Amino acid sequence: MTAQHAVPAGRAVRVRVPATSANLGPGFDSLGLALSLYDEVVVRVRPEPGATVTIDGVGAGEVPTDDTNLVVRAVRHGLAHAGIAQPGLELHATNAIPHGRGMGSSAAAIVAGLMAARGLLEGVVDLDAATLLTLATEMEGHPDNVAPALFGGLTIAWMTPDGPAHKRLLVHRGVSPVVFVPTSTLSTKLARSLQPMTVPHEDAAFNVSRSALLVAALIQSPELLLAATEDRLHQAYRASAMPETDALIGLLRQHGLAAVVSGAGPSLLVMGSDPAQRLDAAELVERHAESTWRPLMLAVDLGGATVKALPTLEADLAQASTIHGRPPA
CATH class of the missing domain: 3.30.70.890 (GHMP kinase, C-terminal domain)
Known part of the structure; x- marks a missing residue:
């Protein structure tokens, strides 16, 4: 799809994504459970090209802090699918999900980036749930972790000729x-x-x-x-x-x-x-x-990934000016 629109500089979103555990014993590559441990990411569009990444918590000093960062790549994957010109990005991640230990850290990074793209595109292009699952599966290779990260609860995920599908189920409160x-x-x-x-x-x-x-x-x-x-x-x-x-x-x-x-x-x-x-x-x-x-x-996470719009830089400056008794310029 040819790029036709651009995301305005200053637009920003905050994303929260749960950890996941896949397989759950016998449900190899199909069952996954969302858990109440979270990575949080703030993504802001900037005028300058490229991407800068700062990380607190898990992965600080270890994962890439430029355009090769997995969250950044996922944001760009979502924007590219929507036909949106690639903007400059500032990303700040606060990570709690352990890396390389079977708790869905790569799935969380992919879902965080795609959810950020969804939030940045609000009012421009709609990335619906089925599209998000498809794009996440393309990057992860299989849907068993990305499905519960996206949708929460217990998920059954499977592949069809048209791509990945899922069913979300509520878990018994005693689990x-x-x-x-x-x-x-x-x-x-x-x-x-x-x-x-x-x-x-x-x-x-x-x-x-x-x-x-x-x-x-x-x-x-x-x-x-x-x-x-x-x-x-x-x-x-x-x-x-x-x-x-x-x-x-x-x-x-x-x-x-x-x-x-x-x-x-x-x-x-x-x-x-x-x-x-x-x-x-x-x-x-x-x-x-x-x-x-x-x-x-941990508890079973019921909500899955969430995204929330944040004030733009212009709104931040206006609010700061008002607090200090000065009208915005």
């Missing part, structure tokens, strides 16, 4: 997640490389039954979570890359706790059927872990 985050990291690319191209028919059938059961457990019957989170498709194949994660999951499951690898790992997710199970899990990990694991007692 109580806790994520244990190690100091080590693991790349999704490496984790995926450890899986075989084919699996036995009985393993595929096993996971079909458990995935169906998991949806029922999460929305209606949390007492079934332990059985519903059994998996034969991916976790065992990836265990060699995260042996302590694998050992802790085995220990927690022996104690009746629904523990799984969070996304590609190496973090692990426990979905308790009541809040007390989270405390049991934390005690077990603290007592038996060989290294340091940070427990994150």
Whole structure:
């Protein structure tokens, strides 16, 4: 699409995006859960070309701070899809989602950028929910993390001939997640490389039954979570890359706790059927872990990503002038 419009300089938005955990045991590349840990990004259009990025929190001093930054690339992807001339951008990120630990940090960055593009384009072009999911999946490669980051709650995501689709479901109020985050990291690319191209028919059938059961457990019957989170498709194949994660999951499951690898790992997710199970899990990990694991007692995020317009630079200056008793110039 040929660029026909431009976003006015000074326009700004604030975006908040939740962390996510994908797979949830048997739901490989299809199930995802939004969690109450957030990255926040302010994006402002400026007259000068290019992009500058400042980062507080996770990723500060590590991720790119120019046009190669993933959030910036996602903003530009959304604007390009809408046929909008690429403006200069100032971006300030305050990040809490751990990187490289299976909590959807790349999905959050992509969704943050696309939601920022949506907010910057308000009144010019509408990037609807289906378009956002398509654009996010194009960048991420699969929809299992970007869907819950966009829409919140429990999501089922799948691919169709026309692109990605999703269904959002409300999670039973008794489900109580806790994520244990190690100091080590693991790349999704490496984790995926450890899986075989084919699996036995009985393993595929096993996971079909458990995935169906998991949806029922999460929305209606949390007492079934332990059985519903059994998996034969991916976790065992990836265990060699995260042996302590694998050992802790085995220990927690022996104690009746629904523990799984969070996304590609190496973090692990426990979905308790009541809040007390989270405390049991934390005690077990603290007592038996060989290294340091940070427990994150989280809730299920229900709202997904949000975007809010901010005052323009001109409005900021006018407000400042009024506060100091001077009329705006």
